[in-house]
Amino acid sequence: MKISLSTCQKAVKSIDKYSLYVPKSGVFPQGFKAGSLASGVKKNGNLDLGIILNTNKSRPSTAAAVFTTNKFKAAPVLLSKKVLDISGGEGVDAIVVNSGCANAVTGDVGLQDAKQMVGVVNKKIGSENATLVMSTGVIGQRLQMAKISSGIDQIFDADKFGDDHESWLNLAKSICTTDTFPKLITSKFKLPSGTEYTLTGMAKGAGMICPNMATLLGFIVTDLPIKSNALQSMLSSAVTRSFNCISVDGDMSTNDTICMLANGAVDTAVVDVTSPEYEQIKDQVTSFAQRLAQLVVRDGEGATKFVTVNVKNALNFADARVMAEAISNSMLVKTALYGQDANWGRILCAIGYAKLGDVASLDQSKINVSFVSTDGSEPRELKLIVDGVPQLDVDEERASQILSLPDLEVLVDLGTGKEECQFWTCDLTQEYVTINGDYRS
Known part of the structure; x- marks a missing residue:
């Protein structure tokens, strides 16, 4: 029997996402400080201005970024791109965000x-x-520059910078809009040489989230010394498999930016694309970025479910990705997930209209589709389609149980190759309409 929507909504509203996903402590890279304050731009008086500052001057810092592909690129996107072009990604010591x-x-x-x-x-x-x-915020309005300029002066003149957990958490809070919790993660890594380094990441986003990218701002900072070309290569690869693999509502914003700064405060050789540690660091940055990106989906506006769409055994990564994206962006799939309806036809429909680079990636006689539970209950995998044949004896009760979980997986096995792509998405609810119906007010 299906759980009613009202029961589902009540259950979800009782979940304290702040307690679940906001860390109470962390480890932070050497030589960086964070500052924030309430400049008065936000009507509610919350923090709305933040600065990341590199204080390590022993080596030149490097920077990299990935920006929105929206044709209406916001002024901050255009200017940041210009700064990186002029500087070559070197000597960038600060990020200011409102x-x-x-x-x-x-x-x-x-x-x-x-x-x-x-x-x-x-x-x-x-x-x-x-x-x-x-x-980030409302489109089409001018910045209140008197408040923002004064706020920047206050952060510097009153030395509102800190390198402790509270300072970084407040910075994460200062970039929130419709977010229900600030998104901050930190991790320490060790290389084969014994060198330890730290990654700290923040992001904001809950709506207008669609690959390439969405109303999404994110920063990753590290104390490793990394050349600018290597840093850009790492970040671009990581974003392809993280922030460009999430979807809340299929809308792409004008302001999306993910950037990364490396200040070289760790005393070790500078990492280049030819360094033996390069691939390991790239993989660590990718997994770190995936954790950060997943928090955006978990905070999807009005969402009640976190859904992993796993497309595997494709001929190439690009085709696996485009099919996973089609499923994740489908309004019909997302509403079926919300209603706990095991309507696998909507999944097949989305796969069928995906714009494949190689049509051989999809062989209808080899495709398998399943729902997968994440709570340890059995059977863990409920097969819906096996070798292209719909299963007539699908356990509808078990399907409803899996679809009632706050975390679940949609598994698509194409059986035509070896490549795999994971997307992370959420359901589409009535609450999403409510939030976005009166966003400007």
Whole structure:
């Protein structure tokens, strides 16, 4: 028997996501500090302005970024791209970010406002082309520059920077909009040489989340010394398999930016693409980015379920990804998941219209589709289609049990190759409509 939607909604609302997903402590990279305050841009008086600052001057810092592919790129995106182009990704020591206003579709005046934000920070740290800028919030409105410029001055002049957990957590809070919890993760890694380094990551996003990317801001900082070309290669690869593999609602924003800074505070050889540790570090950055990206989906606006869409045994990664993306973005699949309806036809439909690079990746006589439980109960895998044949004796009660779980997996085995892609998505609920129906108010 299916659980009623009202019962499901009540159960989900009782979950304290803040307690579940917000760490109470962490480890943070050497030589970085975080500062934030409430500038007054947000109507509710919450933190809305933050700065990440590199204080290590023993080596030049490096930076890399991946930006939205939306044609209407916001002013902060355009300016940050220009800073990276001019600097070559070297000597970038700060990131300044505001929430409450996206500074998007604001024309030349918006670009001047973004330049002013960067200019104030550059003056404080005494360096040109040293700051990246990001904004998030309502599109089509100008920044309140008097408040933001004054806020930047206060963060520096009152030394509101810190390198402790509270400072980093407050920075994560300062970039939130419709998020229900700040997204902050930290990890320490060890290389075969014995060298230890740290990654700290923050992200914001709960709606307008779609691959390539969405209303999504994210930062990853590390104390390893990494050349700019190697850092860009690592980040691009990591984003392909993390932030570009998440979907909440299929909408792509104007402001999406994921950036990474490396300040070289760890005393070790500079990492390049030819370094023996390069592949290991790239894999560690990728798994770290996946953890951070998954938090965005767990905070999907109105979502009641976290769903892993696993497409495996494809001819190539690109085809596995495009099919996983089609399933994850399907409104019909997402509403069926919310309603706990084992309607596998919607999954097949999404696979069927996916734009494959190689049609041989999909052989209808080899495809297998299953629901997979994550709570340890048996049978763990419920087969819906086996070698292209629908199973007429599907246990509907077991299907409803799996679909009632807050975490579950949709498994698609194509049987045509060896490549695999995982996407992370959520269901689509009535609450999503409520949140976005009155967003500007």
